[in-house]
Amino acid sequence: MANLKELRRRIKSVSSTARVTKAMQMIAAAKMRKAQQKVVDGRPYSEKIHSILSHLNFVNYNDEDFELSIHENLTGSKELCLMITPDRGLCGALVSNITRVAISNSENVEEDVVFITIGKKASSLIVRLGKNLKAQFGVSDMPEIQETLAVSKLVMDELKTGQYRSVSMIYSEFISTSIQKPVKKNLIPVEISEDEKEIPLDYIFEPDIEKLLNTLIPRYIEMEIYHGVLEATASEHSARMVSMQNATDNANELLDDLTLELNKARQQVITSELLDLVGGMIAQEG
Amino acid sequence: MKLLDVEIVTAEKTIFSGKASLIQIPGIEGELGILPSHAPIITELNSGEVLIKNKEEVLSLVLSGGFVEVLNDRVTILADAAERTNEIDIEKAKEAIQKAEEIVDSQGSDIDIQKALFVIRASKAKLRVANRRRSSRSINN
Numbered sequence: 001m002a003n004l005k006e007l008r009r010r011i012k013s014v015s016s017t018a019r020v021t022k023a024m025q026m027i028a029a030a031k032m033r034k035a036q037q038k039v040v041d042g043r044p045y046s047e048k049i050h051s052i053l054s055h056l057n058f059v060n061y062n063d064e065d066f067e068l069s070i071h072e073n074l075t076g077s078k079e080l081c082l083m084i085t086p087d088r089g090l091c092g093a094l095v096s097n098i099t100r101v102a103i104s105n106s107e108n109v110e111e112d113v114v115f116i117t118i119g120k121k122a123s124s125l126i127v128r129l130g131k132n133l134k135a136q137f138g139v140s141d142m143p144e145i146q147e148t149l150a151v152s153k154l155v156m157d158e159l160k161t162g163q164y165r166s167v168s169m170i171y172s173e174f175i176s177t178s179i180q181k182p183v184k185k186n187l188i189p190v191e192i193s194e195d196e197k198e199i200p201l202d203y204i205f206e207p208d209i210e211k212l213l214n215t216l217i218p219r220y221i222e223m224e225i226y227h228g229v230l231e232a233t234a235s236e237h238s239a240r241m242v243s244m245q246n247a248t249d250n251a252n253e254l255l256d257d258l259t260l261e262l263n264k265a266r267q268q269v270i271t272s273e274l275l276d277l278v279g280g281m282i283a284q285e286g
Numbered sequence: 287m288k289l290l291d292v293e294i295v296t297a298e299k300t301i302f303s304g305k306a307s308l309i310q311i312p313g314i315e316g317e318l319g320i321l322p323s324h325a326p327i328i329t330e331l332n333s334g335e336v337l338i339k340n341k342e343e344v345l346s347l348v349l350s351g352g353f354v355e356v357l358n359d360r361v362t363i364l365a366d367a368a369e370r371t372n373e374i375d376i377e378k379a380k381e382a383i384q385k386a387e388e389i390v391d392s393q394g395s396d397i398d399i400q401k402a403l404f405v406i407r408a409s410k411a412k413l414r415v416a417n418r419r420r421s422s423r424s425i426n427n
Contacts (some may be wrong), residue, residue, distance in 0.1 A: 041299035048295060048362050052328065052355045145297060149397060206315050206329035215330060216353060219364075223297060 004269065007262040014258060018251035024090070025244035031141055032177070032237035038142075039174050039227075039234040046227040049220050053190045056203075056213075074189065076163035078112050080134075080155065081105070082187075083126070084171035084228055085119040086236040087138060092243035094172060094235060095121045097182040102170050103129070105184055114164075118151065118229060134158070143233055145226045152222040159188065167221075171228045172235040178242055180235035187224050288322035292338055294347065294363040301368045302338065302347065309361055310337040311354055320356055327356045333411035335371070335418075336363070346371040348415045350408035367408050374416045379409040 085098050102125070105113070114132045117123040123136035135154055139147045155167060167188040172180045205212050292309055294302040309320045312334030318327075333350040352365040386402035386409070393399070 038298070042297055044293070044295040044300050045297050045364060048293070048355075049353075049364055052353070052362070052364075055355070055357065056328075146397065146401060202326060204325055204327040204329075206313055206327070212328060212330060212353075219353070226297065 004262065004265050007258060007265060011255060011258045011262060014251055014255050018248055018255065021244045021247040021251060025241055025248055028237050028241035028244055032234070032241050034142065035230070035234040035237050036174065036177075039230040042227055042230055046223055049216075049223055050190070053216070053220055054192045057190065057192055073159050073162050074165050076161075076165055078114050078164045080158055080164045080167045081113050081115050082151070082155065082167070082169040082225065082228070083115055083117045083119075083122040084169070084232040085117070085121040085125075086232070086240075087120045089121070090243065091236055091239040094180060094239040097180075098122075098170060098172055099125055101182045101184055105168075105170065114158075116151065116154065116158075118148075119232075139229055139233075141233070141237075143226070143229050145222070148226045148229050149222060152218070152225045155221055155225065156218055169225065169228050171232040174231050174234035174238060177238045180239055185224075185228070187221065190220075288359060289340070290320065290322055290324075290359050290361050292361045292363070294336070294349070294365060294368055296352075296365050296368050301365070301370070302345070304338075304340070306338045306340045306361075308337075308339040310335075310339075311363065312336070312349075313354070318354075320361060322359050324356050324359075326358075327354075329354055331363070331365070333407050335411075335415040336368075346415070346419060348374065348412045350404070350411050366404070369412065371415055371419050374412050376413065376416055379412045379416075382409045383413075 081102075083098070083102055085095055089095065102122075114134050115122075115126045116134050117126055117136045118139055120138065123133065126133045137148075137151050158164065159167065166186060168184055168186045170182070170184045172182045175181055287307070289305040289307055290309060292302065292304060292306045293300065307322070311318050311320065312332040314330040314332050317334075318329070331349065331352045331354055334348070336347045336349055338345040338347070347368055347370050349363070349365040349368040351367075352363060354364070355362045382405050386405040389402040390399055390406075
């Protein structure tokens, strides 16, 4: 009898777990659709602004000493690294995958990496590892560009101090609902796209190259960071959706097993009661 | 005949992608008319109207700031915000200006004010272009 009671209790608790994970799965799925749409829609801008800046690397400037003005600030030895993770767990291996990239990246160059984090998982990781944490930020579930402006402003201000040699960003790139790839992207110096090497260019600049870059580069940083956050958000919701779906499936499977076991136990009880009854009757007749 | 490949993108989405024989854009130092085989140019943009002509068709859009790159007959416009002129909601734009002005007057945080100023600039450009379109249409009719 105790066995029956125990089984009923377990069934109840597993089915309520299944209900919770199912609900989380539905919520994640709804957010995921919006976030995926947003990241896919936002990709062209991010790609285009990057390609414009990478074209600028080929320009034959009349002034030989001219360099992309932002590169002039790259006089230091440190690396500024922006790490983007979710605030919460329950999203499968997403966080640990990003963590792996971050750790392998910061191990090569000890002490030299300064982190700025977006998301609670990232900041607690950096603190736990005892790395250099400059600042931590948070964004909402459906980030808007305004939320990341403070981050990009800090990055620009930091750059101007001249302590750094590069700026990179670690986040997980959204590839599909089931695949998210942790990546490290170098923002500054601006990387040159593979297919665009060696095109000699003579651009006309309006107003002039200096002024143009003074607005173009902050905009580039803003957009790349915002886009990184969008990629991270889409990855987060996708990963959570998938892992909650797995959790729900597992719970349901367990529920089936438990129900079968319960039925068997129940039948056994009935059988043994019947046996008692029959045994009693036989004894009376005899 | 050679045509231009035009793409107008904002951070949110691609607003327009297609061919054009002529495109007119509000450069920071004045209106620019771009024809095929134009020299490579990168310029900042003002808020204003973009006209995309392909044969007899003319498409009008309003954009508020951004950048344009012209390279090998590819015109890439990175707009801070863009909208097709015929989709502009005049009432909404007026409302947005009013709200934004209130924010500027209330002297909130720096970022809020920057945002409000952007909204004002963008909405005013919208109204300007929309009104001009309306009046020119009524003349044609």
